[in-house]
Amino acid sequence: MQTAKKLSFTDVWINGFFILVSLSMVLPFLLVIAISVTQEQSLIADGYRLLPKHWSTDAYHYIFKSPTILIHAYGVTILTTIAGTLGSLALTSMTAYVVSRKDYRYVKGTTFYVFFTMLFSGGLVPSYILITQYLHLKDTIWALILPGMLSPFYVLIMKGFISEIPKELIESSKVDGASEWRIFFQMILPLAKPALATLGLFISFNYWNSWFPALLYINSENLVPIQLLLTRMMNTINFLTTSSQFMSGITIDTSKFPNLSARMALTVLAAGPMMFIFPFFQKYFVKGLTVGSLKG
Amino acid sequence: MVIKGKGLWKLGLASMLMIPAVTACGSNNDNNNNQAANTNSNAPATNNAPANNAAGTEELKPVELTYYIPQGELQTDYKSVEKAINDYIQPKINATLKFNPVVFGDYEQKLNTVVAAQESFDLAWTSSWLFNYENNAQKGAFLQIDDLMKQYAGDFIGSLPAAVIEGAKASDGKTYAIPNYQVSASNGGFVIQKELVDKYSLDTGTIKTFKDLEPFLEQIKQNEPDKIPYASRVNTFVAEMNGFEGVNGFYYRKGDPEFKLVDTMTTPEYLAHFNLLHDWYKKGYINNDVATANFDDTLKSGKGAVKYEFTLKPGGEVEELARNGGHEVVYIPTYEAQFTGVQSTMTAISKTSKNPERAMMFLNLVNTDPTLFNLLAFGVEGKNYEVVGDNTIKIKPDGGYAPNSAWAMGNVTIGHLLEGQAPDTWQKTIDQNNNAKVPTIFGFAFDPTPVKTEVANLEAVYKEYEAALTTGTVDPNVYVPKLIAANKKAGSEKVLAEKQKQLDAWLAAKGLK
Numbered sequence: 001m002q003t004a005k006k007l008s009f010t011d012v013w014i015n016g017f018f019i020l021v022s023l024s025m026v027l028p029f030l031l032v033i034a035i036s037v038t039q040e041q042s043l044i045a046d047g048y049r050l051l052p053k054h055w056s057t058d059a060y061h062y063i064f065k066s067p068t069i070l071i072h073a074y075g076v077t078i079l080t081t082i083a084g085t086l087g088s089l090a091l092t093s094m095t096a097y098v099v100s101r102k103d104y105r106y107v108k109g110t111t112f113y114v115f116f117t118m119l120f121s122g123g124l125v126p127s128y129i130l131i132t133q134y135l136h137l138k139d140t141i142w143a144l145i146l147p148g149m150l151s152p153f154y155v156l157i158m159k160g161f162i163s164e165i166p167k168e169l170i171e172s173s174k175v176d177g178a179s180e181w182r183i184f185f186q187m188i189l190p191l192a193k194p195a196l197a198t199l200g201l202f203i204s205f206n207y208w209n210s211w212f213p214a215l216l217y218i219n220s221e222n223l224v225p226i227q228l229l230l231t232r233m234m235n236t237i238n239f240l241t242t243s244s245q246f247m248s249g250i251t252i253d254t255s256k257f258p259n260l261s262a263r264m265a266l267t268v269l270a271a272g273p274m275m276f277i278f279p280f281f282q283k284y285f286v287k288g289l290t291v292g293s294l295k296g
Numbered sequence: 297m298v299i300k301g302k303g304l305w306k307l308g309l310a311s312m313l314m315i316p317a318v319t320a321c322g323s324n325n326d327n328n329n330n331q332a333a334n335t336n337s338n339a340p341a342t343n344n345a346p347a348n349n350a351a352g353t354e355e356l357k358p359v360e361l362t363y364y365i366p367q368g369e370l371q372t373d374y375k376s377v378e379k380a381i382n383d384y385i386q387p388k389i390n391a392t393l394k395f396n397p398v399v400f401g402d403y404e405q406k407l408n409t410v411v412a413a414q415e416s417f418d419l420a421w422t423s424s425w426l427f428n429y430e431n432n433a434q435k436g437a438f439l440q441i442d443d444l445m446k447q448y449a450g451d452f453i454g455s456l457p458a459a460v461i462e463g464a465k466a467s468d469g470k471t472y473a474i475p476n477y478q479v480s481a482s483n484g485g486f487v488i489q490k491e492l493v494d495k496y497s498l499d500t501g502t503i504k505t506f507k508d509l510e511p512f513l514e515q516i517k518q519n520e521p522d523k524i525p526y527a528s529r530v531n532t533f534v535a536e537m538n539g540f541e542g543v544n545g546f547y548y549r550k551g552d553p554e555f556k557l558v559d560t561m562t563t564p565e566y567l568a569h570f571n572l573l574h575d576w577y578k579k580g581y582i583n584n585d586v587a588t589a590n591f592d593d594t595l596k597s598g599k600g601a602v603k604y605e606f607t608l609k610p611g612g613e614v615e616e617l618a619r620n621g622g623h624e625v626v627y628i629p630t631y632e633a634q635f636t637g638v639q640s641t642m643t644a645i646s647k648t649s650k651n652p653e654r655a656m657m658f659l660n661l662v663n664t665d666p667t668l669f670n671l672l673a674f675g676v677e678g679k680n681y682e683v684v685g686d687n688t689i690k691i692k693p694d695g696g697y698a699p700n701s702a703w704a705m706g707n708v709t710i711g712h713l714l715e716g717q718a719p720d721t722w723q724k725t726i727d728q729n730n731n732a733k734v735p736t737i738f739g740f741a742f743d744p745t746p747v748k749t750e751v752a753n754l755e756a757v758y759k760e761y762e763a764a765l766t767t768g769t770v771d772p773n774v775y776v777p778k779l780i781a782a783n784k785k786a787g788s789e790k791v792l793a794e795k796q797k798q799l800d801a802w803l804a805a806k807g808l809k
Contacts, residue, residue: 125409125412128409128412128415129413132413221374235399236369236399238401
């Protein structure tokens with residue numbers, strides 16, 4: 001059984017193909033890390049290299065020079081990610097459970113209501129008006145958490161998963177005298193763990209990577225999430241390079257802007273934590289994904 | 297059981313529907329209460345105010361002005377500056393200021409949303425190149441301020457040259473924003489590293505055109521292997537240097553009584569200019585990777601010996617230091633300064649402003665009162681900057697407030713000078729503005745609506761050629777004809793005809809033709 005297998009042509013081809021695919025994904029990230037530890041002058045002189053000619057941790061010094069902003073930003077991101085993911089999972093699974101119960105009278109109407117919002121949404125300006133002028137969430141942490149709380153797409157995935165749990169399970173629990181709450185929390189949720197883990201991962205990615213709500217709704221500097229710091233830096237640099245002709249008459253000291261390696265260092269810092277979280281979810285990941293597609 | 301369950305869900309649904317309604321009412325009430333509370337807490341201040349100030353303030357109720365302003369980088373400490381400003385302006389106009397700083401990259405998107413949502417704010421920065429003044433004025437985002445300006449900002453308006461007031465008007469002839477007064481006359485020119493000028497004793501007076509630079513570039517090429525003799529950038533065909541006259545994008549041959557507009561790209565001068573650059577490229581005066589390299593990075597490396605700059609401002613040599621990797625530079629203007637208008641930085645009052653009069657009073661103060669302007673632009677003395685000489689300051693980078701955007705905030709000529717700027721910088725700025733040549737067709741504003749598609753197409757075509765052709769990388773004898781052909785296909789003739797039509801109408805209205 002343990003005899004060395006001869007490599008067939010197919011094996012070589014398949015392995016070779018996937019090695020290339022993996023490299024194309026891993027190399028850019030390694031390059032980002034490499035740039036972040038390269039000396040700025042060497043970047044301008046020698047260009048990007050996987051193995052930097054001149055090492056330097058200046059970029060990280062630059063970012064950690066004013067650590068309060070970074071710590072605040074991390075705090076905001078972590079808080080919104082945790083609160084958002086937990087809240088979102090709770091809402092998603094409850095909504096999904098309700099629309100998966102065939103004995104719920106308005107199941108069709110409710111499902112359609114959820115589905116409908118996938119096709120049509122209010123658009124940017126109405127959402128902005130709703131959040132700033134009716135809910136008065138502007139410049140509060142809630143503006144970062146609430147808008148992403150319930151995604152119809154995740155509700156439908158979750159519904160697909162919960163529908164697969166035999167309804168006899170629910171009925172027998174009822175016979176045993178369990179209340180609706182008890183059935184949901186003690187029967188359904190534990191059985192839905194793979195789906196919860198998968199959706200949890202998706203949702204936490206969304207929260208972790210989200211910057212647009214912050215761009216629109218946040219004015220005070222201590223509520224800015226880390227991704228907005230990054231986007232801002234990129235936007236501003238991009239802006240300065242594209243409108244340098246207009247700016248030339250006006251005083252802007254471009255040397256103040258973070259240089260290339262600092263940008264990459266911030267990218268590493270922003271993306272890093274998620275890279276470590278991902279492997280822990282992986283075992284649920286595959287299971288959860290396939291499960292949703294088995295049955296409608 | 298089943299019935300009970302159903303009832304529970306119904307109840308749940310009903311209560312869910314109720315929640316938004318309840319919270320909405322709740323927060324509305326909160327707001328009203330807050331406002332009431334604010335009014336009360338500010339009341340004593342109102343009573344004190346008249347003591348410091350003459351009548352007129354008495355009837356002013358305390359208000360808060362929200363101010364959207366773009367910055368290069370957000371600052372860590374707006375609070376203390378806000379407080380200092382408010383302590384200063386409250387006795388004068390009984391208003392407090394609330395900063396809403398936004399970085400440049402986000403400014404347009406954020407402000408467009410704010411305007412579309414009709415959110416209430418008072419002041420916002422606007423310009424011809426970012427968060428467009430003309431468009432937003434026509435869209436109804438800004439308040440028309442001709443009357444307000446006369447009533448509340450008379451001192452400031454009176455101090456400005458007539459061309460500035462005229463230039464602040466939108467295409468419908470009405471004013472929607474106050475210009476942030478600064479250098480509004482431009483002459484482009486060469487920027488050369490001082491050490492090289494001294495070393496090769498270059499007589500800067502002899503340099504008038506690109507061609508004149510050649511011997512100097514050759515010297516650099518021979519003797520300074522580390523330098524790039526000419527740091528080439530895109531778009532260096534300057535119509536004014538080639539016998540044309542007009543405003544940006546609308547040029548006619550100097551002295552043409554018919555004001556016949558020309559498409560400069562089709563002129564022999566255009567071809568000749570890029571032939572020269574291509575020649576330099578071949579001779580090695582220009583770095584090989586110029587088409588793909590980032591111009592600012594090239595400069596930052598300190599290698600660029602000579603470059604062309606579109607606007608040379610009085611005192612600008614100091615700012616060039618940082619851009620050129622710490623090398624001192626010399627300016628060589630190449631044509632007579634032209635008045636270029638004031639729409640590159642302005643401050644508008646929003647149509648949704650609840651207190652436009654107070655906003656205008658604030659603008660008047662910012663533009664006439666050095667104390668207020670310096671607070672806004674540079675922060676608190678001692679904390680954010682140190683005075684190092686007569687009206688000259690040194691910014692403390694770690695003071696928490698160094699927005700470095702005085703130009704976006706008001707009349708820079710009443711403000712402090714930065715360390716290294718000559719003491720007469722502002723006087724020179726004012727002189728340059730006053731003495732600048734005002735092009736005959738200044739004030740003409742083109743309405744691109746009838747040829748929108750063509751204009752967009754032309755831009756796309758140009759972008760394709762810009763990097764390679766206008767840096768000197770490729771042979772213009774091949775690529776300029778290609779560019780002209782592509783432009784024709786994209787509708788350049790139609791656009792030119794439309795420009796001419798509108799210009800003729802404008803000239804006729806002004807009695808110039």
